[in-house]
Amino acid sequence: MEQAGICQISTVEAVMNVIGGKWTFPILCNLLRGDSRFTEIQHHLDGISPKMLSRRLLELTENGIITRNVIPELPPRVEYRLTAKGKDLRPLFQAIGTWGTTWNITETSTAQ
Amino acid sequence: MEQAGICQISTVEAVMNVIGGKWTFPILCNLLRGDSRFTEIQHHLDGISPKMLSRRLLELTENGIITRNVIPELPPRVEYRLTAKGKDLRPLFQAIGTWGTTWNITETSTAQ
Numbered sequence: 331m332e333q334a335g336i337c338q339i340s341t342v343e344a345v346m347n348v349i350g351g352k353w354t355f356p357i358l359c360n361l362l363r364g365d366s367r368f369t370e371i372q373h374h375l376d377g378i379s380p381k382m383l384s385r386r387l388l389e390l391t392e393n394g395i396i397t398r399n400v401i402p403e404l405p406p407r408v409e410y411r412l413t414a415k416g417k418d419l420r421p422l423f424q425a426i427g428t429w430g431t432t433w434n435i436t437e438t439s440t441a442q
Numbered sequence: 443m444e445q446a447g448i449c450q451i452s453t454v455e456a457v458m459n460v461i462g463g464k465w466t467f468p469i470l471c472n473l474l475r476g477d478s479r480f481t482e483i484q485h486h487l488d489g490i491s492p493k494m495l496s497r498r499l500l501e502l503t504e505n506g507i508i509t510r511n512v513i514p515e516l517p518p519r520v521e522y523r524l525t526a527k528g529k530d531l532r533p534l535f536q537a538i539g540t541w542g543t544t545w546n547i548t549e550t551s552t553a554q
Contacts, residue, residue: 337471337535339486341542344549346467355458359449374451415545422541423449425534430453433527437456 348393349419353378355426357386361396361416362423366409390416460505461531465490466498467538473508473528474535478521502528 349358353375360371372383387410390396395416401407412419429435461470465487472483484495499522502508507528513519524531541547 336474336532337539338542339468339471339475340549341539341547342471342535343468344547345538345542347549348547350462350464350467352462355462356451356455359451359454362448363451418541418544420448422534422537423454425537426457427449427453429530429534430450430457432530435453435456435460437452437459 349390349395351386351389353382354386354390355423357383357390358395358416358419359423361410361412362420366411368408368410371410395419461502461507463498463501465494466502467535469495469498469502470507470528470531471535473522473524474532478523480520480522483522507531 349355356375357371360374365371365374368380368383368387371387372378372380375383387396387398391398391410394413396410396412399409399411401409461467468487469483472486477483477486480492480495480499483499484490484492487495499508499510503510503522506525508522508524511521511523513521
């Protein structure tokens, strides 16, 4: 018999509503690994369009998970940084990594 | 400076490829909470179609995360149960719950 307290459906749905969009988890992983520039993040994500990456970064900014910082140089530079709220996702990504490694989840596992 | 070892992009992408589909996280939450029947799971998920639920349950079965068990009664009953691989997702859902609660992520947070 599983435990009722393990997770709340409403919380899981709400969290996935915020960070569950396609590409968002890999984008967050890049940011947690230290990427901060658009081109860096894009470089690490095969197949993402600039439009999709911009949209996801905007959503993450609107949800207070990252900040967009303009560095006043010539030309000006834009850096994305995790907020405390964003950094607090670290345990979630560690859990994903542990599960994926333990059960050998690779690209060849059955796709959605 | 974040840590490179925090997560591997390829693992995150592969894991999301397996469990990242729309509805899959809430379905898994239901199963972790003890639901085992199609109608039980469906009842706890506003708006999911029977077709989508069937498809997601089939994917989870194919990926070895749940088993589909036919109970030989009249009429026969079907129960879905988490495998060890499925139960091993518990820390991930606890991390989602902790983050969601800590940062008060609710239905009204900005949708994807």
